[in-house]
Each structure stands twice: as structure tokens, then as C-alpha cells.
Amino acid sequence: MGERVLQTPCGAVRGTERENGVLFRGIRYATAERFAYPTPVTGWEGVYDATKQELNCFQYDTFRPEAKETGNFYYEEFRKGQTFLYDENALTLNIVTPLQAENCPVLIFIHGGGHETGTVGELPHGDTEEYAKRGIVYVSVGYRLNVFSLYRSRNYGLYDQMAAIRWVYDNISGFGGDPERITIMGQSAGAMSVTDLLYTQALKGIVKGAVMLSGAGMIPKVVRPLTEAQSASFWDQVQERAGAESEEAFRALPAEKIWEAWYQVSRERNDMHYLQPGIDGKIIPDLPQNVRKAGTDLDIPLMMGVTSQDFMPYLIFELAYGWAKRNAREGRQPVYGFFFDRELPGNRYKAYHASDLWYFFGNMDKCWRPFEKTDYDLSAQMIGYVANFVRKGDPNGGELPLWKPVTKSHRGFRKFDGVSEGYASPLECRRKLWHTFLRDKGPM
Secondary structure, eight states: OEEEEEEETTEEEEEEEOSSOEEEEEEEOEEOOTTSOOEEOOOOSSEEEOSSOOEEOOOHHHHSOGGGOSSOHHIIIIITTOOOEEOSSOOEEEEEEOTTOSSEEEEEEEOOSTTTOOOSSOTTTTTOOHHHHTTOEEEEEOOOOHHHHHGGGOOHHHHHHHHHHHHHHHHGGGGTEEEEEEEEEEETHHHHHHHHHTTSSTTTTTEEEEEEESOOSOOOGGGOOOOTTTTHHHHHHHHHHTTOSSHHHHHTSOHHHHHHHHHHHHHHHTOGGGGSOOOOSSSSOSOHHHHHHHTOSOOOOEEEEEETBOSSHHHHHHHHHHHHHHHHHHTOSOEEEEEEOOOOTTSSOOSBTTTHHHHHHOOGGGSSSOOOHHHHHHHHHHHHHHHHHHHHSOOOOTTSOOOOOOOSSOOOEEEESSSOOSEEOHHHHHHHHHHHHHHOOOOO
């Protein structure tokens, strides 16, 4: 491995050259004060050192180390053995470019974690070279989480994501990327964030396609996002729990005390309203149902799907399928649906929530699971579909089996199980997902 220095609109940046790509870690795209909107980074002095470990935003592991918790499936699966650095002002991203990058399409990934946790560099998405090998510039984005993002429904985390996307648009040419071919991708809360970003017109002309894994679609009205006024009682209770007599005093508290008060109250309330972005009048301008009814959400090609042991599988599928049907019915851009049903080797969990990340990003050699040739072949196929989609808004091409979008006459979701090359009908998906919910749940 060596080093590579590139000249970008922000200035010179140093990355690490590897076998299949060049990795730039921890590039700061914006700065932000506590409970304030991000300010984009427009330049720096000297050569930016992007060879060191990135910073991540404050989260559970910052204050209560996950390694000390028992039975944390997702820590064991994706983060065990890794170390992470945290900072309150840590709006950073990682970029992996092809070795010889020039006018390459760009894929931006927004991680999941329930709007509470998640890092820029964790496995399997952190520094994958699979897309660089296929001529695509890959970007992994960090953003504010939990209380520091969701405070009073002001959507600081979503504004961070938008700032990152705009930074990529303005600067990615310096990394060999084509700013006119940007696709955004998210998983779980990251997919929900992508959905939210499509409600605004602010990214029109910048984002040309979107991929959403286990989180596409409108949240039901029963857990609809709230306005600042509607969420005020919750945040007043958090402030009181922290022992602050005013909002100004609350803002000035140590970060740990703010997080701890939010964590305690949010668990006591056990209410999803306060664990998601709110209606801020800009990024989420109105109830999502009203935005969709008015047709003012971005109309771009979409890929979306679920895993067969997904979290709330019956609901997640219906949300994605409803979006696909709506686009087909109204003649909007195509939706390519998938149903991931590969039983992962290694333990009793099968196609659990987030299991498809190993297949969409590779890095299987870094996983403890005894993956087989079938798994590697399926991963290559799924990455190939995404790569095609990033290039041209259509997953088809090369020697890959045909993937049809959802239409009025074709309603199946492409089945990813390593065995079949066909589709799962809505009825097949529903039967499997209800079985999952009632008898064969994955980890929560």
C-alpha cells in the first residue's frame, strides 16, 4: 500500500492506495455547533490527511461501551473487534475511488442504527472496495444521531446528510467522480432517511436514483412524524430529567448528561414518535402521506426491498410494495423490488434484518460466518445489480438475470436466495413474513 494525493475543490487530500481502490478516511464535510444546522466545509489549508481513522458522532457506545453489553447481536455481527473514535462535532465521510478514476458514477451510503447508533467505517459497508472495482466512487456518510439529531423535531441528522450529499456534488470531481450521476443508498434508518430526503425538492437534479434496504416507504399515521410543537412535551421532560431549568441551560450541559436524560425518557415512553425525524417544514415539509398524495416527492428510479427475517417484516414489505404499486399506477419512475431470503450460515438466524449488507457490500472475508461459494456468488450478483443501477438507473446489464420493475401486470419482487433466479409474489412474501413475525423472528 502507498499514498495518493489528489487536488480537489476544497484543496489537496491524501489517501491510502490499496489493491482495488484508494481509501480516503474521515474527510470533514461540515461543522456544527450543538443543536445547530451544519455549515459546509468549503476548503482547508495544506494537505488534508485522510489516512487516519475517522471520527463518528456521539451514540450509545460513546457513553455505555457496547463491548460490555451481553447479547448484543449487532455488536457481535458488525462491530466486534473494531475500535471507534467519537466526537460531538464529527461530520465526516469516507470515500473509496477506483485506482484510475475519471468521471465515475457515485454511490453515497447512509448507515442505519435506528437514528441512534451507527458509524462511518463499520463492517461491512465502511470501506468496501467492491464498487471501486466496478468503476464507481463509493462514499459512506456519518451524521448526528439520537438526541443530538432529533432534538425538538429539527432534523439535524437529515440536514447533515443533505450537507454531505451537496458536499459530494460540489467536490467529487476531484476524486474522479461524476457529480451528475449520484445515487443515494441507505439501510434501515438509513433507508428511512433516504425516504425522508425524497420528500424535499432540495436535492432535485442532484440525486438521480435511490436504493433503500429494509426501510422504504411512509411510516404509518399511527407513528407519524411530529412537528416541533407536537413533540414539545417530550423534550420538556428530557430537559427536566437532565436537571436544567431552561433550554439554554440544557444546551450547555455536558453531552453525556444530555444523552442520558434523553435515553432514559425515550425508554420510559417507549414511543416511536420521538425516535425518528419530525416535520420541520423543509426537509419533511408536511405529513408524508400529504407529500405523496400531492406528488411532490422526488420522482427518480428506485431499488428497494426487505429480508425474510426482517424487523417488523410484514410492515416493511407492505410499505415498499405500496410505493412500488403507486409508482406503477401513476406512471412514475420504475421501482425494482427485491426479497432477500438467503439463510446465512453460522447460527440459527437466517435472513435477519441487515443480513443483506454482507451481500450488497462484500467484505465477507472479514466476517466470522462460514460463507460458502453460493454466498459469494449471490453477493457478486447483488453488487452487480446495484452497480448497474448507479451507472444508468436500471439494474440490468451484462450477464445478470433479468430484473423486472414492478408494473401493473408484474408485481413480483426479485428473489435473492442463492438458488432461484425468479421472483417472489406478494402472496409468497406475505406468507413468509407473517411466518417470520409469528414463529421465526430474527434478532431485534
